Amino acid sequence: MGNVVFLHVSRPDVVRDINLCVSLDLGKSSYLKATHEPLFGGGILKSNGEAWAHQRKIIAREFFLDKVKGMVDLMVDSAQTLLKSWEEGIDKNGGTIDIKIDDDIRAYSADVISRTCFGSSYIKGKNIFLKIRELQKAVSKPNVLAEMTGLRFFPIKRNKQAWELHKQVHKLILEIVKESGEERNLLRAILLSASSSKVELAEAENFIVDNCKSIYFAGYESTAVTAAWCLMLLGLHPEWQDRVREEVQELTMVIQETLRLYPAGAFVSRQALQELKFGGVHIPKGVNIYIPVSTMHLDPNLWGPDVKEFNPERFSNAQPQLHSYLPFGAGARTCLGQGFAMAELKTLISLIISKFVLKLSPNYEHSPTLKLIVEPEFGVDLSLTRVQGAYRH
């Protein structure tokens, strides 16, 4: 078990130092030496050093702002299934429905990321998400320390199931790779890079599969869960629904505030690739440092006395102090899909708000729970009616 430090102080200056010292030390690990475990393998999320830098270069350019702008129509298309099924549900049910929204939101997020990754093979690609979700459940344990230290990968029964799922996902991704033509998408970019790097076939296959899995996980689950939290908060605060209907720009603040209260990534983590000292703390080489994001996000000294309240207004004037707001992490390893995620969230939520009035259902049970990311344990239950009058599209 590796040594672990939890940084339970809310010190933006220390977080900045950690990011500067740790993530810029690129180390020397090769792709093959990267940790191999069933969920992430040696993909971008878990690799370090040159292996990480290489993968980041390939993937990041697929999510530059100009590319993201070109994906908005695709996102609008992906939202249609959800919008239509909610409208039909309301009409059939005499003007209102009570639903658990999570599966519909996940289906939207899966559709968007699958089209981005796999282009025209996206329907086949979506089946992979179901398996990755099973895989995520198979490796998740209530004990957070075991989650992060690798203990969960000892060969107990649960792990046999995880490795079995891992094999199935590997096979499915390679099937899509074999079928894929010349069209330009993320899979193709990863493919070209793997084939130009003159490595053994098995290594090239791992490179492709592990990065597809990393993108699936990073891009699908966190965005879907953030959308669910955001709709829960809007259901609880009808005044903010009105404000967003009046002025869609207000939605950015609503999403920022959602990410402050419910950051999908509970921890930003770094490994000390060399001995370090900051904030008076000595960190030996090899130690894993975990910064619990909510410690920063819920500190009244950084955010004021109303820190536990939903108040998107706090983002209207000043941007938060650097390194005190970490929903997408910070430094060299900051989330490379954040522009994409914000576009995806804004597209879906603005379409929903323009068509439906949301109310938190009495069936909703509030229980944020950590399953690698912070999710609503029992899902989000909303009562929906159609928007009347001027805003109806």
Ligand code: HEM
């Ligand atoms: C609301 C949605 C999202 C949230 C809250 C989120 C959050 C995060 C966080 C906290 C990190 C770690 C950053 C650090 O260590 O400093 C991260 C990394 C990453 N995210 Fe996201 N993310 C989201 C959506 C996405 C999407 C849509 C994609 C891609 C399509 C994506 C791709 C990645 C990748 C590849 C990394 C690893 C970067 C690296 O290690 O160099 N994320 N994300």
